[in-house]
Amino acid sequence: MSRLYLQGPLIIGGGLAGLSAALAAGPAPTLVISPAPLLEAASSAWAQGGVAAALTKDDAPALHLKDTEAAGAGLVDHAAAVALTDEGRATVEWLASLGAPFDRDAGGQFAVSLEAAHSRARVARVGGDGAGRAILSALVTSVRASGHVTVWEDARLRALIQDATGRVRGAVIEHEGRLVEVLAPATVLATGGAGGLFGETTTPVALKGEGMALAWAAGAEILDPEFVQFHPTAMDVGLDPMPLATEALRGEGARLIDRDGVFLLGEADDADLKPRDVVARAVHAARASGRGAFLDARTAIGTHFPSEFPAVFAACLRAGLDPRETPIPVAAAAHYHMGGIAADPDGRTGLEGLFAVGECAATGVHGANRLASNSLLEAAAFGRRTGRAAAAARLVKGPVIVGSVIEDLPEAELADLRAAMSADCGVVRDAAGLTRLIALIDRLEAAHGAPPALVAARLVAEAALARRESRGGHYRADYPDTDPVAAHTRLLKLPVESTSRSLAVPA
Known part of the structure; x- marks a missing residue:
């Protein structure tokens, strides 16, 4: 070398x-x-x-x-x-x-x-x-x-x-x-x-939190890794990553509806401009219930779509959809860590x-x-x-x-991890799903060591399991209330001699 x-x-x-x-x-x-x-x-x-x-x-x-x-x-x-x-x-x-x-x-x-x-x-x-x-x-x-x-x-x-x-x-x-x-x-x-750790993401899939993982391994403190923001209007058109329908569309009056045209967040003009976690959960709930979720820009943007929002318009056309005539199918997807x-x-x-x-x-x-x-x-x-x-x-x-160079997680196993992260560490989380996800990470680690992507996924999942409240982008169905006192998660690498299975301890 x-x-x-x-x-x-x-x-x-x-x-x-x-x-x-x-x-x-x-x-x-x-x-x-x-x-x-x-x-x-x-x-x-x-x-x-x-x-x-x-x-x-x-x-x-x-x-x-x-x-x-x-x-x-x-x-x-x-x-x-x-x-x-x-x-x-x-x-x-x-x-x-x-x-x-x-x-x-x-x-x-x-x-x-x-x-x-x-x-x-x-x-x-x-x-x-x-x-x-x-x-x-x-x-x-x-x-x-x-x-x-x-x-x-x-x-x-x-x-x-x-x-x-x-x-x-x-x-x-x-x-x-x-x-x-x-x-x-x-x-x-x-x-x-770290959006690439999730099967449903708006970010480049190559971004898998590897810098965070290597910094943690070197002894740096990791702050609040459980907080992932899910964008409520990722375009659900079968692409990976998912094209983004910018929030500015809702700022201009586009509305979120179900397949029957019912507003997802109510009829008030500013109902769809609530914080992203609130809107993301509404989109998630509508899809989970079978009602579907769509962004309707036909009236608010209409014929101005090509000039005012050319990137979104082009993405829609590539997917065989004209947003001037048809609401855009959307889903909540990992967007920002x-x-x-x-x-x-x-x-x-x-x-x-x-x-x-x-x-x-x-x-x-x-x-x-x-x-x-x-x-x-x-x-x-x-x-x-x-x-x-x-x-x-x-x-x-x-x-x-010089730190050890560890081989990447194989593609098939990475696909399994990404699917599990979106299913069990996504918009709505609970202990059962997070425990199931950590068990998968354990199995992958036993077979492939500790590639940085796997370390990053564990940091996010274990911190999400440990935070027994709902706050901001982290929503626990089994702990829906917000604690009266806000507390950070601060993680440091365990000492080498520790026999604990956990990757990290509170700093």
């Missing part, structure tokens, strides 16, 4: 968080690792809604903060959320300065839309529903033009490298079919979420040398239920902060300990 020494940060992930960090790290020489060509493997490229920020005269960061904390169901870190919302306008303006073509109104100001649980219209969009790809494209262009960033495409994280003190010193990267030990002053995980590697707004984790940013990180800004379109804001705002912090790290010399 060859070895490479870097003078600047190693950034693992080529989405919005990773590329924002890479640009901000300059002039420090920076290496970015991406498992596929940029724009092809990142959830941020698929985001349709936009970037949430206080951009209008009737809005303010304090109002954005209030909505963020309300959605997070008692688990939002106040200081982190203040940092996020205060940087909203500056972050959108920075993205625009890189060439992100945000929609503008007649006066040249940012055009904003209303999404669920926001008290104001504050989501800056691009081309109606093309924000993620347009924004990321602008960053890709800037990264490729920069003099300090090198990008390895077709490269993936396989293990972390530490020293005897536990400090992370770099990572083992598989690049073009060979393993390379990359040592760096700072290692930044921007590896994305609120939990992950515990990190602060500058990306620092509990391990020296290791940073985490974007969806793989849990900074506390999302709590138990992410406010719509806060994720792109967090990726860019905290990505920039993380890049600056990582660039300030200094190279440490001395012996290192």
